[in-house]
Structures are given as C-alpha cells and as structure tokens.
Amino acid sequence: MDFFITLNAKRIKQGLLIVIISFFTAMLFFSQSSVHTSVFSTKNGPKAIYKGEKGIALTFNIGWGDVQAEPILDVLEKSEIRSVTFFLSGAWAESHPQTVKRIKEMGFEIGSLGYAYEDYTELEDPEVRRDISKSLEVFKKLDIKDTMLLRSPTGHFDKRTLSIAENMGLTVVHWSLNSQDWKNPGVEAIIEQANKARDGDIILMHASDSALQTAEAIPSVISKLKDKGNLTTVTELIANGKVKTTLIP
Incomplete structure (x- = not known):
C-alpha cells in the first residue's frame, strides 16, 4: 500500500x-x-519605437525653413534612394505644398511632426490632440493618406503623448542615432556620426534650414550605410522583425 x-x-x-x-x-x-503585433498592445502601456531589428531607417525632420529641403531632395534623387521617411510639421507642409508634392511623388514615406512644432510635454491633452489633428488635416488636403507615424515635434514626449497617439491610431517614432546635423559640426563630423549606425537603427537627420551641411554630407552617409545593411523606411523596419521600444516613467 x-x-x-x-x-x-x-x-x-x-x-x-x-x-x-x-x-x-x-x-x-x-x-x-x-512582439510582431502593435507595440502598443502591452499591459505596460503605450511605447515609442526607437529601434528595429533588420535594416537601417534614415529619417528627416522638417519643421521650418524655405531653403534646405529642395537641395536635400536633389541629392536623394541623384542617389536613387527612396527608402527614406520624412516627418513633416503641418504648418511647414501647408506653406510648401509643391515640396510636399515632390516628396510624395519621389516615393518617400511621410509621417507627422505635429503642426506647430510645440513641446507636447508642456501642453494640455486637448492641445496635443488638436495639434496632431491639425497636421493630419493638412496632410489629407495635400493627398497624403493613411498617416500612421508620429514623431513628437521637439523629441520630447511622455505617457500622455503616447496614449493620445495610440488613441488616434498613430505609432510614435523616436530614434536610436542622432546625426547632430542641425548643430552644423562639419560635414565630416556628420558623416562620422551617421557611420555609427548598425542594423536596426533609426537615424535622425534634418531638412530644415538649420541643417546647413546636411545636403553635402548625404552622399557619403548613404554610401556608408549601404555597406552596413538595407536602407528601409520606418514602416518597413517595423515589419522586418522585432522592434525595440522605450518606456516612459
């Protein structure tokens, strides 16, 4: 027994x-x-994408200016690179419809940089929603449909920003490598900084008028990035595998 x-x-x-x-x-x-579902669908709350797994995403912010965007587009056109993501402020897009049309016709991906280039962490919830909505309305008028990506205008965001973006069906995109091109440190310095990119990185560059040396740096930047991996849009980077997200306390 x-x-x-x-x-x-x-x-x-x-x-x-x-x-x-x-x-x-x-x-x-x-x-x-x-991991392959929306990065927002976790019990920890909304997150912002800052890195992927396969490919390198070259991104440009345009918040203001009348001079630098076209020369940068000229360089990109000569390089025959189309896997680039532009984040445009609604106010800039509204006043530069022909340049926006060119960006769209060249096949570049377009995301929102808000409308008035304000710090979302300093705004009340309704103001953040209004700013994002206003930018999306401008995009629709310019025949930019189904905008899915949002970059916080100043790069600053918090849980509120992420929750608002999620509720509006947008994915917040940050970056893992800042080229520092807006500081105009010298063409070689920009190239060297961008050359630090590795597979999965999201690189921040600018096509606003503060970026005086970016157009000259782009050919070498692209050449070096091609040797490291496939250049992709942010959406392709997300679709290519796992994405890394950042939690906001």
Whole structure:
C-alpha cells in the first residue's frame, strides 16, 4: 500500500512538472509572437519605437525653413534612394505644398511632426490632440493618406503623448542615432556620426534650414550605410522583425 502511494505521488509530481513546463513554454511562445503585433498592445502601456531589428531607417525632420529641403531632395534623387521617411510639421507642409508634392511623388514615406512644432510635454491633452489633428488635416488636403507615424515635434514626449497617439491610431517614432546635423559640426563630423549606425537603427537627420551641411554630407552617409545593411523606411523596419521600444516613467 505504501509503495502504491509513493508511486502515485511520483506520478503526480511528474504530471505537475509537465504542466508547469508546458505553461512556461506557452508563455514564452506567446511573448515572442506578440512582439510582431502593435507595440502598443502591452499591459505596460503605450511605447515609442526607437529601434528595429533588420535594416537601417534614415529619417528627416522638417519643421521650418524655405531653403534646405529642395537641395536635400536633389541629392536623394541623384542617389536613387527612396527608402527614406520624412516627418513633416503641418504648418511647414501647408506653406510648401509643391515640396510636399515632390516628396510624395519621389516615393518617400511621410509621417507627422505635429503642426506647430510645440513641446507636447508642456501642453494640455486637448492641445496635443488638436495639434496632431491639425497636421493630419493638412496632410489629407495635400493627398497624403493613411498617416500612421508620429514623431513628437521637439523629441520630447511622455505617457500622455503616447496614449493620445495610440488613441488616434498613430505609432510614435523616436530614434536610436542622432546625426547632430542641425548643430552644423562639419560635414565630416556628420558623416562620422551617421557611420555609427548598425542594423536596426533609426537615424535622425534634418531638412530644415538649420541643417546647413546636411545636403553635402548625404552622399557619403548613404554610401556608408549601404555597406552596413538595407536602407528601409520606418514602416518597413517595423515589419522586418522585432522592434525595440522605450518606456516612459
């Protein structure tokens, strides 16, 4: 009788062990699979994408200015690179419809940089929503449809910003490598900084008028990036595999 009880207990322990292992295996599979869903669909709350897994995403912010955007587009056209993402402020887009048309016709991806280039962390919720909505309205008038990406205008954001963006169906995109081109540190310095990029990086550059040296740096930047991996848009980077996100306290 004692032998039977001992044997039965061993079987129960073995069964429990199998159940526990199966449970954690299922959890691991689920967690890995869920990476490929929206980065906002986690119990920890909304997040901002700052890095991917495969490819390198070259991104340009345009918040203001009348001079630098066209020369930068000229250089990109000569390089025959189309896998680039532009984040445009609504106010700039509204006053430069022909340049926006050119960006669109060249096949570049377009995301929102808000409308008035304000710091969202200093605005009330309704003001943030209004600024984003205003930019999307401008985009629609310029025949830019289904905008899915948002970059916080000044690069500053908080949980409120992320929640508002999520509710508006937008993915907030930050960056993992800042080229510092807006500081005009010298063409070689911009090239050297961008050359630090690795597979999965999202690179921040500018086509606003503060970026006086960017157009000259782009050919070398692109040449060096091509040697490191495929140049992709942000959307392609997200679709290519896992994405890294940042939590805001």
